[in-house]
Amino acid sequence: xxxxxxxxxxxxxxxxxxxxxxxxxxxxxxxxxxxxxxxxxxxxxxxxxxxxxxxxxxxxxxxxxxxxxxxxxxxxxxxxxxxxxxxxxxxxxxxxxxxxxxxxxxxxxxxxxxxxxxxxxxxxxxxxxxxxxxxxxxxxxxxxxxxxxxxxxxxxxxxxxxxxxxxxxxxxxxxxxxxxxxxxxxxxxxxxxxxxxxxxxxxxxxxxxxxxxxxxxxxxxxxxxxxxxxxxxxxxxxxxxxxxxxxxxxxxxxxxxxxxxxxxxxxxxxxxxxxxxxxxxxxxxxxxxxxxxxxxxxxxxxxxxxxxxxxxxxxxxxxxxxxxxxxxxxxxxxxxxxxxxxxxxxxxxxxxxxxxxxxxxx
Amino acid sequence: xxxxxxxxxxxxxxxxxxxxxxxxxxxxxxxxxxxxxxxxxxxxxxxxxxxxxxxxxxxxxxxxxxxxxxxxxxxxxxxxxxxxxxxxxxxxxxxxxxxxxxxxxxxxxxxxxxxxxxxxxxxxxxxxxxxxxxxxxxxxxxxxxxxxxxxxxxxxxxxxxxxxxxxxxxxxxxxxxxxxxxxxxxxxxxxxxxxxxxxxxxxxxxxxxxxxxxxxxxxxxxxxxxxxxxxxxxxxxxxxxxxxxxxxxxxxxxxxxxxxxxxxxxxxxxxxxxxxxxxxxxxxxxxxxxxxxxxxxxxxxxxxxxxxxxxxxxxxxx
Amino acid sequence: xxxxxxxxxxxxxxxxxxxxxxxxxxxxxxxxxxxxxxxxxxxxxxxxxxxxxxxxxxxxxxxxxxxxxxxxxxxxxxxxxxxxxxxxxxxxxxxxxxxxxxxxxxxxxxxxxxxxxxxxxxxxxxxxxxxxxxxxxxxxxxxxxxxxxxxxxxxxxxxxxxxxxxxxxxxxxxxxxxxxxxxxxxxxxxxxxxxxxxxxxxxxxxxxxxxxxxxxxxxxxxxxxxxxxxxxxxxxxxxxxxxxxxxxxxxxxxxxxxxxxxxxxxxxxxxxxxx
Numbered sequence: 001x002x003x004x005x006x007x008x009x010x011x012x013x014x015x016x017x018x019x020x021x022x023x024x025x026x027x028x029x030x031x032x033x034x035x036x037x038x039x040x041x042x043x044x045x046x047x048x049x050x051x052x053x054x055x056x057x058x059x060x061x062x063x064x065x066x067x068x069x070x071x072x073x074x075x076x077x078x079x080x081x082x083x084x085x086x087x088x089x090x091x092x093x094x095x096x097x098x099x100x101x102x103x104x105x106x107x108x109x110x111x112x113x114x115x116x117x118x119x120x121x122x123x124x125x126x127x128x129x130x131x132x133x134x135x136x137x138x139x140x141x142x143x144x145x146x147x148x149x150x151x152x153x154x155x156x157x158x159x160x161x162x163x164x165x166x167x168x169x170x171x172x173x174x175x176x177x178x179x180x181x182x183x184x185x186x187x188x189x190x191x192x193x194x195x196x197x198x199x200x201x202x203x204x205x206x207x208x209x210x211x212x213x214x215x216x217x218x219x220x221x222x223x224x225x226x227x228x229x230x231x232x233x234x235x236x237x238x239x240x241x242x243x244x245x246x247x248x249x250x251x252x253x254x255x256x257x258x259x260x261x262x263x264x265x266x267x268x269x270x271x272x273x274x275x276x277x278x279x280x281x282x283x284x285x286x287x288x289x290x291x292x293x294x295x296x297x298x299x300x301x302x303x304x305x306x307x308x309x310x311x312x313x314x315x316x317x318x319x320x321x322x323x324x325x326x327x328x329x330x331x332x333x334x335x336x337x338x339x340x341x342x343x344x345x346x347x348x349x350x351x352x353x354x355x356x357x358x359x360x361x362x
Numbered sequence: 363x364x365x366x367x368x369x370x371x372x373x374x375x376x377x378x379x380x381x382x383x384x385x386x387x388x389x390x391x392x393x394x395x396x397x398x399x400x401x402x403x404x405x406x407x408x409x410x411x412x413x414x415x416x417x418x419x420x421x422x423x424x425x426x427x428x429x430x431x432x433x434x435x436x437x438x439x440x441x442x443x444x445x446x447x448x449x450x451x452x453x454x455x456x457x458x459x460x461x462x463x464x465x466x467x468x469x470x471x472x473x474x475x476x477x478x479x480x481x482x483x484x485x486x487x488x489x490x491x492x493x494x495x496x497x498x499x500x501x502x503x504x505x506x507x508x509x510x511x512x513x514x515x516x517x518x519x520x521x522x523x524x525x526x527x528x529x530x531x532x533x534x535x536x537x538x539x540x541x542x543x544x545x546x547x548x549x550x551x552x553x554x555x556x557x558x559x560x561x562x563x564x565x566x567x568x569x570x571x572x573x574x575x576x577x578x579x580x581x582x583x584x585x586x587x588x589x590x591x592x593x594x595x596x597x598x599x600x601x602x603x604x605x606x607x608x609x610x611x612x613x614x615x616x617x618x619x620x621x622x623x624x625x626x627x628x629x630x631x632x633x634x635x636x637x638x639x640x641x642x643x644x645x646x647x648x649x650x651x652x653x654x655x656x657x658x659x660x661x662x663x664x665x666x667x668x669x670x671x672x673x674x675x676x677x678x679x680x
Numbered sequence: 681x682x683x684x685x686x687x688x689x690x691x692x693x694x695x696x697x698x699x700x701x702x703x704x705x706x707x708x709x710x711x712x713x714x715x716x717x718x719x720x721x722x723x724x725x726x727x728x729x730x731x732x733x734x735x736x737x738x739x740x741x742x743x744x745x746x747x748x749x750x751x752x753x754x755x756x757x758x759x760x761x762x763x764x765x766x767x768x769x770x771x772x773x774x775x776x777x778x779x780x781x782x783x784x785x786x787x788x789x790x791x792x793x794x795x796x797x798x799x800x801x802x803x804x805x806x807x808x809x810x811x812x813x814x815x816x817x818x819x820x821x822x823x824x825x826x827x828x829x830x831x832x833x834x835x836x837x838x839x840x841x842x843x844x845x846x847x848x849x850x851x852x853x854x855x856x857x858x859x860x861x862x863x864x865x866x867x868x869x870x871x872x873x874x875x876x877x878x879x880x881x882x883x884x885x886x887x888x889x890x891x892x893x894x895x896x897x898x899x900x901x902x903x904x905x906x907x908x909x910x911x912x913x914x915x916x917x918x919x920x921x922x923x924x925x926x927x928x929x930x931x932x933x934x935x936x937x938x939x940x941x942x943x944x945x946x947x948x949x950x951x952x953x954x955x
Contacts, residue, residue, distance in 0.1 A: 052849050054392050071394020073855035085846035089868030099854035146850075396858045400773040403858075404785060407770035407829050414804065414826030415792050421803035432806070478699065481692050495941055496700045499707055502937055502944065504887040506905035507926045510912050511710040514722075514919050521709060524724045559703045564949060616796055619889045623909055637890075640798045645894065650802055657799040665794050 002063025002153040003028040004049060004186060009058035011044050018044040020210045022058070026188065031180050033189045033201035036233070041210035042190045043158060049188060050079050050156050063153060073102075078147035079156040082163065084139045086131040092118075092142050093127040096149050117148040120179070137168050144176070148183075155180070155187040161196065173200055194234050198222070206230045228356040231278050231349060237312060239278040242321040243353060246271040254362070256348075259318045265294050265348060265362040275359065276351040281312060283347035284325040286339060293342030294362075299323065301337045315341055426655035431648035443655035453656060456634045459546055460615055463635065466550030467557055467614035472606055474554075475561030479599070480591050483569040483577070490566075497559030505556075505619035512552045513539065513624050539625050545633045552620055557613065561606050568602035569595060604675040608668050615664050636660045707930075713923035722919055735924035739911070743921070744899045745928050748907030751817060751896075752932075755903055756885040758821045760878050763828035767877060770829065771836025772862050776848060786837070792830025797890055805894055815897045823891055828881050839873035840866055876947040879940050886933055904929040 004026040011019040019041040026032050034042035047053045048060055051072035059066050067075050078099075087095050093114060100110045118124040121141045131139055140160060147155055160176075161169045177200045180187050191197055197204045198218040206213040206221065206229070214226040225231035231239050244256040244263075254267040256277060287296040299315035302322055311327045325341055333339055350359040391397070426443050430436030447453050487493070500508065515521050516538035523535040538548040576594045585593060596603075618637035621627060627634035627642060634642070636656055644653035709725035714735055716728040739745045773779075774786050804823060805814075813819040843866060851861045867874065892906035902910065908929050912922045937944050 050849075050853060051393050052852075069393050072849075072853045073394065077853065079850065079853050081846040081850060083844060083846050085844065085850035087847070087851075087865050089865075089871075098851075098856075102855035102857075102860065146854075150854075394852070396777045397779050399858055400777040400779040400782070403769045403773035403777075407766035407833060408785065408788075410766065410822065410826050411789065411792060411829045411833075414807075414823045415795055415800060415830065416788070418800035418803035418807060419795055421807070422799055425802060474699070478695060481688075481695065485689055485692060487696070491941075493696060493700050494945060495938070496704050498937075498941075498945060498948070499934075500703055501948070502883055503707070503930055503933060504889070504905050504908075506887075506889050506908050507710070507930045508706070510908060510922060510926045511706050513912070514713065514923070515706060515709070517919075519721060519723050521722075521724045555703070555706070558699070560948070562699065563945070567949065616798065618798070619905070622889075622893070623912070637796075637798045640801060641890070641894070644802045644805070654802045657796075657802060661794065661796055661799040664796060668794075 002186060003030070004154055004188065005059075005061035005064075006045065006048075007059040007061070009045070009048060009060060010056045011041075011048060011053060012056045018210050019048070022210075022212055024205060024212065024215065026186060028063075028186055029184045031177070031187045031189065031200060031202045033191060033197040033204045034207060035191055035194055035197035035204055036207035036213070037192060039209065040207040042192075042205075042207045044210075045207070046156050046158055046188055046190045049075075049154065050077055051075055076153045077156055078150040078152040078154075080143045080147050080158065080160045082159040084131075084143040084160075084163075086139055086142055086146075088131050091128055091130055092123065092134070092145075095131070095142055096127075096145050099146065099150050113149050113151070117145045120148065121145050136164055137172065140164060140172065144179075148179075153186065155185050157187065157189045159191055160189075161191070162193070169196075176200070195236060198234065204234075206233060224358070225349070226358055228276065228278070228351045228358075231351070231358070235280055237281050237324060239280050239349070240284075240321070240323045241276050241278050241351075242318060242323065243274065243276050244318075245273060246275045246350075247273075261297055261299075261317050263294055263297065263343075263348075265345070267360075267362050269360060271350065271359065272352060274353050276353050276356075278349040278351060279323060279343055279347065281324040281326045283344040284323055284341055286325065286327055286331060287342040291342070292345060294345055294348065295342035296340040297323070297342070298338060298340050301333045301335050301339060303335055304332060306332075313339075315339065317341070422654040422657055425651055426658050428651040430650040432644070432650045433648075436651060439651065443652045444659065446652065446655075447659065452631050452634065453636075453639060453652075455631055456636045456639050456656075459633060459635055460617070462546055463550055463553060463614040463617060464611055466547070467553035467617070468607060468610035470554045471558035471561040471610060472603070474558045475563075475565040475606065476596075476599070476603075478562050479565035479569045480587075480595050482566055483572070483595055487566070494563050497563055499559070500556045501560040506623055508556065509552070509620040509623035512620075516548055516624070540629055542629055542632050545625050545629060549617075549620060549624060549633055552624070553614065553617070557610050561610070564602050564606050565599055568599045572598035600676060604672055607675065608671050611667050611671065612664055615660065615667065636663075710923045710926050710930075713919055714927045716920040716923075718920060719918060720920060721917075732920075735920045736928065738921060739925040739928060743911050743915075743925055745904075745907065745911070745925055747899050748902055748904045749928065751901055751907075752886055752904040752929075755817050755820050755824070756882055758817070759824045759828060759885040760881045762821065763825045763832050763881055764874065764878050766825065766829050767832025767836045768862070768867065768874065770833035771838075772840055772858075772866060774833065775837035775840035776843075776866070777858075789830050789833045792827065793834065795830075797827070801890065801894055804891075808895055814895060815901050817901060819895045820888075820891060820901075820903065823895070824885055824888060828884065832877055832881070835873065835877050836870070839870040843869050872943065875940065876943040879936060879943045880947040882936055883933055883944070 006022050006024045009019060009022045010017065022041070022045060034045055036042050044053060048055060049062070051070065055068055060068055062075060062077070087098065090098065096114045096117060097110050100113065115124070118127055121144055123138065123141050123145060126134060126138060126142070131142070134142065143160065161172055164172060173196055189200060201218060203215060204218055204221055205215045208229055214221060214230045221230060221234045225234060228241065232241070242258065244258040244261065247255045247257065248271070249255055252266055252268070253264060254271060256263040256265070256275070287293065297317050299317040302314040302316050305312040306329070308329065310329055311331060313325050313327050313333065314322050315325060316322045323341060346361055348362050350362065351357065352359055427438060427440060428436035429439045518537045522538065526532060526534045536544065539545050572594065576598070577590060580590050580594050616637055617635050618641070621633055621635050621638045622641070625633040627638050637660065640653045640657045640660070643649040643656065705725060712725060712727055713722045715731045715733060716722050717730055717732045718734050718738065720728070722728065774782055808814055808819045847865065847869070848861065851865055856864065887905060888903065889905040889909070892903040893909070896902050896906065899907070908925050911925050915921050
């Protein structure tokens, strides 16, 4: 059991900088998810802890010990690969036992740990089979089992669910989370899927272009995104952005306007003349005089997506942007109709158009 | 040389393109990565290879500059052995014979293979495995065995003459391998027979990889069989064509076993080929330096031909 | 893709069958000739009136084919074993490890694909003689292994490079040494490629004539093709006898080919781009 630390870690591949001045402290027993689009450096960060890549500069620590030069096998880590990397010619049992065999553990202990891991993952009846005779989900479990058997200080998982079908993915991710809570081993989990990140992580690290964009609990990232990238990346369906002008009305109120759009709300701080406002679909709905909403904003319906339990309606509110709103399943406007939209108070996020950093909410 | 190494099926030989060479040198060592141990693994294979292939090659190169009978010390003659290629009628003749053999070993089987593959491109072939096995047999059996067989076939009282007699072409009968004019073509026919099965199989396999949609598009555009062949089949077989032509040409250039067994280079020197001359000059005539030069030259010719064919048939930008 | 007309299909099959028949016909001929009564002279490719296997006995005993066969077997098995193991070792290093000089060493091996025996045979003879190894199996084995290793290293390197990187990484994290990784994981993974290599090497060695002709002289050490050549020179008038010898030499390759034809054909088709 140990924590993991990144201190100013930079990794370059030739002319490409995959990771830049990355610093992060992961506590012992924590489940941390590294999330971001491809090329964000999340996999590189993971592989640096594994020892499968060498640092260009900075330090990586496990349990307070600097392990930059330590060979992977001596770092006491276990890794689950995206393609599972099961040894094809060995049975499941041999796959699970391999690492312990390499360490010359006593036969009895190997057997016991293998059986235990198999039981935990429900793959005991598969022990005699070879990987090619297993389904994708089963192989995934064997890959997990291989990591479990090692009883390492850190689990490293590289997009372990991305090769599974959607249903299996949902099922397995909760299993993995539960397993980790039960065993309590520090886990670093890499994914490009923000839903996985939000549902599984104790803390989530959003990465972009080799840089750490924001780190925090799922709640924090959702409620207080640090910039437009995080705001647009976290949460599904994604936030809608609109460029507007902000005019102060004195007495702490501000008017946001662009074209026909005109909103009034209370603002706690000075705003630049131009801002970008962001609204999540779940905070925007059809205008209703009775409810306390900011608006109304009038716009033309562009499309309607019927999801079963709700409809998502894309509404053009200015010449260049649209707002996606959440509506009841039986609300079915047609494209071209004009409707009025309102936003929950406190749920308009404002961003600086130049730096893209968050300015606050109104 | 690099071009030749590149002509390999991508499925099996995909080099992982890591950061470029310069970047590699600056790249950090992975902790615990195997490095020096590679030399241990390579030690024995490389040593044996160097000792019995590279070293003799260098030595041959050296010997080729001498006039040597193998027993008494040799005398330095510089490039005389190489210059004799144009002067010595036997050596010149051996290469001319090879040109003839190239037609038989390479062009004819390639043509047969292409023809059959083109015809068979429009249909599915049942029992392909059986055909494949049988067609491959001549290519994989020991040359000496096949040469002995054909020596009998070409025998004055052998099957070929008997057959010719039985169909009323008795006047064509002759001692094929002892005939000044027909010995070389006789060896050629043997080569064509040995190679065409291989060519057929390669081309048929290649044709099966051409998407049917290309043929359909051509048909819709109004192409007939000729057009289809030149517009779809032939371009689609470009890679296979290169492989087949290169391999069969190398076979033609390196012919030894069958010449030794069937004709011994004769009658006279009517069927001698470079590889045979290497043997002949080194071990029968005491002209070791000359033999070495022939060997080196043959190697260069083979290399040039392979490279040239590859360049012609598969220009860059594929 | 059945777009050919009925007549075309028939014609195509006819041609295919014709060419296949012609390819096999001479081989059938020599098999038939071998079972003719001794000292008779078959003049066409046809079965004899009386079958006789006497020629095989004669060839095997008086014809020394028992010896030739033994020599070929010893040499072929040694060459296959030796060159396969060495190719695995070399291909493994070149295919999975990064080290200084790997490119140079690799290109040196590639060179071997282009160097024909004719270019080295002259020096090889004198070198072998200097080592007092003329007319031994050892000489043949060493020279053949040297030649096969060039291709083999190239072939195995490609096979190992096609292994998923994650497999090697997983093994490294699990603590496997290079030796364990090679024999426990990489070799099983690349087994089809290894089998193909072994089949090709066997055929190459069994069929090798030029080297045997130059490096071996006595009946004790001549390999089968060279032995057959000597034999046919001695008994030119006795076709059935010579044919029996030829069949004896041909059978092992045919057997290996039939049993492992998938590997064989794959190897010849994809890998035999020597030079």
